[in-house]
Amino acid sequence: MTKAKAAKAPHPAVKLKEKVSAGVRQQAARTLARKQTPIVPPDNIAARAMILVVAIMTFLSCLTLGAVTLVRDTAATWQTQIAREATIQIKPADGLDMEAALADARDIAAGHRGVRGASIVSREATTRLLEPWLGPGLDIDELPVPRLIIVTIDPVERPDFAAMRAELAEAVPNAALDDHRTWVDRLVAMARTTVTIGMAVLALMLSATALTVIFATRGAMAGNGHVIEVMHFVGAEAPFIAREFRRHFLLAGSRGAAAGGAAAIIVFVLFSWWSSRNVATPEGDQTAALFGNFAIGTSGYLGVALVVILIAVLTAATSHVTVMAHLKRIET
Secondary structure (H helix, E strand, O other): OHHHHHHHOOOHHHHHHHHHHHHHHHHHHHHHHHHHOOOOOOOOHHHHHHHHHHHHHHHHHHHHHHHHHHHHHHHHHHHHHHHOEEEEEEOOOOOOOHHHHHHHHHHHHHOOOOEEEEEEOOHHHHHHHHHHHHOOOOOHHHOOOOEEEEEEEOOOOOOOHHHHHHHHHHHOOOEEEEOOHHHHHHHHHHHHHHHHHHHHHHHHHHHHHHHHHHHHHHHHHHHOHHHHHHHHHOOOOHHHHHHHHHHHHHHHHHHHHHHHHHHHHHHHHHHHHHHHHOOOOHHHHHHHHHHOOOOOHHHHHHHHHHHHHHHHHHHHHHHHHHHHHHHHHHHO
């Protein structure tokens, strides 16, 4: 029985070989695990905080870009509508036949090249225009109320307003022509100023995002400084280490930027839905008069996508530059 057990028992050399093989396999597994472990921990408190900050900055940047797009489009619509019309105002005077003066001024304006049409604002329409200020039941014959003529202008070929103004002054002395040039100039200046301020705010937000990434990169390098230095001194090249950091921050920045961009799109969609639901209400009419239907359009959504991509790329590029500068300091 003892001889049978001894025959079945493995040789000590075989046991040693098996132990060595198991140790080699364990060492290889540990080495493989170390190779797959990234230099920067993929998920820690600092990484989550940076993702949150990037998401907030992206959200604010997209809101700023959307507001600038909304103001620009609304100002362009206003400018187009104002530039297509001119107004002739005739003030009442003693002995003036208002209806005849209106007809003469209309004929003079309609006879000029570049005028598509001229229409007299009726008495009922004039009464409705003054009703919010003077109340209902107004009789314009009892008050010296000016009358208006709306002149529709060809946007391609504008009329000679100086000649029209001179002819009106000769035929109807109480007539005054307003081509809305002053309002158009002010509107253009306002739109340009708003767009400039919005772009400046957007640039400041992107700069703040870059500074946040720089501090996060330095914090990650400080937490893994011994690992980086050892890898660098044993032969790991600087581009390899920088690539690891760039990959980490690109993923983190993409997650934060995507979350912020999605939140901004949800806000724009909700505003557009609210505007469409309140079309017939006084609040909706006032909002539509100022900002249109609160829709940023295709260009606005493309701008949001561009901001998301820009912030993700900016995050990766900033971390790459910061790591390379740190490794150069180590070498010197």
